[in-house]
Amino acid sequence: DAKTTQPTSMDCAEGRAANLPCNHSTISGNEYVYWYRQIHSQGPQYIIHGLKNNETNEMASLIITEDRKSSTLILPHATLRDTAVYYCIAHTTGGTSYGKLTFGQGTILTVHP
Amino acid sequence: DTAVSQTPKYLVTQMGNDKSIKCEQNLGHDTMYWYKQDSKKFLKIMFSYNNKELIINETVPNRFSPKSPDKAHLNLHINSLELGDSAVYFCASSLTDMVRNTEAFFGQGTRLTVV
Numbered sequence: 304d305a306k307t308t309q310p311t312s313m314d315c316a317e318g319r320a321a322n323l324p325c326n327h328s329t330i331s332g333n334e335y336v337y338w339y340r341q342i343h344s345q346g347p348q349y350i351i352h353g354l355k356n357n358e359t360n361e362m363a364s365l366i367i368t369e370d371r372k373s374s375t376l377i378l379p380h381a382t383l384r385d386t387a388v389y390y391c392i393a394h395t396t397g398g399t400s401y402g403k404l405t406f407g408q409g410t411i412l413t414v415h416p
Numbered sequence: 417d418t419a420v421s422q423t424p425k426y427l428v429t430q431m432g433n434d435k436s437i438k439c440e441q442n443l444g445h446d447t448m449y450w451y452k453q454d455s456k457k458f459l460k461i462m463f464s465y466n467n468k469e470l471i472i473n474e475t476v477p478n479r480f481s482p483k484s485p486d487k488a489h490l491n492l493h494i495n496s497l498e499l500g501d502s503a504v505y506f507c508a509s510s511l512t513d514m515v516r517n518t519e520a521f522f523g524q525g526t527r528l529t530v531v
Contacts (some may be wrong), residue, residue: 346522
């Protein structure tokens with residue numbers, strides 16, 4: 304998996320959009336950008352993933368730059384329950400990796416009332 | 417309907433003991449994993465099984481022995497427990513698809529404390 308770089312921590316006001324950046328300048332052509340989050344004392348939870356195009360689901364939106372060297376996860380209306388560590392992972396489930404995920408330090412997102 | 421379930425949730429044991437953690441998934445996935453999260457919160461893969469066969473073994477001491485009786489279960493047995501084994505252990509599963517990238521589902525974790 305390509306290395307990713309994220310800010311250590313971020314704050315966001317409740318109800319506002321939370322924009323979490325991620326750099327993955329060495330990402331290879333077959334690696335997707337995955338986002339997981341870990342709420343305190345729980346297991347990691349899948350959020351979203353994408354290859355080239357922007358993606359949106361019920362949880363978040365993922366914006367990937369055209370050169371694929373960086374991306375932004377957007378939580379459109381952050382709530383207190385979105386306080387968690389957010390992990391950006393460049394990853395492919397194909398080949399011999401068999402879905403192995405390489406977690407970095409992630410970004411601690413704190414949502415304030 | 418818990419997708420990936422681990423038991424026990426908490427485990428406190430003395431050094432030198434042997435213990436097991438069980439994991440079951442009801443998602444029909446063919447690949448299961450064990451991850452370890454240490455006190456510094458780093459999540460690191462330990463093992464991966466695909467269709468009951470060991471695929472990934474990330475230089476884990478051989479005191480750790482995973483066992484997969486079937487595709488839905490991956491248990492972790494630890495012999496001669498040491499203080500440094502204290503951590504949270506997460507089981508996960510995913511569907512291996514060489515064409516379509518899929519996501520992994522994690523259990524709630526087992527907090528192991530060795531005293």
